[in-house]
Amino acid sequence: MVTLASLSPPGKDVLRDLFLKGPTFHEDIASASGRIEIIEQGAADHFEGWVFLNERGINIALKMGLASVKKIRRDNPPVRNHEPQRGLPPYAVGKL
Secondary structure (H helix, E strand, O other), X not given: OOOOOOOOHHHXXXXXXXXXXXXXXXXXXXXXXXXHHHHHOOOEEEEOOEEEEOHHHHHHHHHXXXXXXHHXXXXXXXXXXXXXXXXXXXXXXXXX
């Protein structure tokens, strides 16, 4: 059975990314070894190229304290540079 202590650093990184970003296509996961590890240990499942956390993986992520990280990200979305500034026409963005 998978535990937080049994995961390698790449496995923890993949688990963190899947918890924060949701289901991810296997080619977009940074560590192939981490992906394989969490699938083999039963923390994630895969279907037609998509990898996603199952109940065990979500429980481990919660024990890692990632719920607070997800809440902070949800409550403070990143500012995107490509959005027009208020009061400027869209064609003027980036030309000032």
